[in-house]
Every structure is written in structure tokens, then in C-alpha cells.
Amino acid sequence: MPMSRCPVQAQSSCVKEKLDKLKSMSGSPGPEDVPGLYCATGKAKCGDLDPKQMCQCGKCEIFAKYDLSHGKPAGYFCANGKAQ
Template identity: 65%
Template sequence: MVRVDFNMDNIQKCLCPECPVQAKSECVKVKLNELSSKSSGSPGKDDVPGLYCSTGKATCEDLDPGEMCQCTKCEVFREYNLDKHKPGSYFCAIGASD
């Protein structure tokens, strides 16, 4: 069992915002715009279109899991040894790391 911390450090390291699975999602674009215009306070889990290894399935429903997941290239993935846990990728579609 691994619990990936939902914090600013991990949000900034997460590669999901640049992932092709999310590239065409209007819902993700809106969330990213809102995040970048937010100047203070910590974002909530539903505000961040990423860090799905921590928070579980994406709330946006217009993702394309036919594209390639970027998680194995991510620093958070290495730090928490997510390759040793399931599902090991596509956390946005399958759910958080267990």
C-alpha cells in the first residue's frame, strides 16, 4: 500500500498536464486555466487535473486513454516506487495507486 501525498511539490512534479491523454480535453483546459489564475490558497483535489496516482480517477470525462501515459517518466512515480504497485499507469482512468 502506498499513499502518494497530495501537496504542491507533487502537483508541480506531475506530468499529467502535459500528457497526450489529456491534451484534447476541454474540461482539463478549463481546470488548468483556473489553477494558473488562482493566486492564493491550496488547490483542492477536484481543481487539479493531475496527481491521479494520489487522488484516483479523473473527474473530467473527455480524456483519451488511447494515447500514451507519461507516468513512468515522472519523478513522483520514481520517488514512491509506483512501479511496484498497481495499476502502475493510467491512474486517471483506472484509479489511484494501491
């Protein structure tokens, strides 16, 4: 599922800018360039995400493989800091 389909990111201009930049980037992007990494890199990099929308993290194979539903915050991006 493309990141742009995530309801939390749907109205984010920050996410749109980062996705557009990724399309034109050569080489490996840094964590700050990828809007969907969220807790893997600490606090979410985009401040205009909509936490009232439902996350779809449970559909991600990596989410299931690493049993991320038991982390905190469970099933949501890290608006307040790094996951534990």
C-alpha cells in the same frame, strides 16, 4: 514537463479548464482542482481523458521515488477508481 503536454490530457477540455482556473486561483487548490493528481485522489476528475494515448508517468520523479510502477493500474491514470 507541464501537465498540458501529457498525451492523455492533450484533447481534454476539462483539463484545459482546470489549468486555466489554477492560473487565476489564489490560495491552495483542492485535489479536485488539479487534473494531474489522478490516482492520488481516487478516480480521475476529468471524464474526457484519452486512455488510448501513451502516459508519460515514468518520467515523473515522484512516480520513480514512490515506485508507482508496481501499483495498479501501473503507469496509467485511474479511469475506473483509486489505485491500489
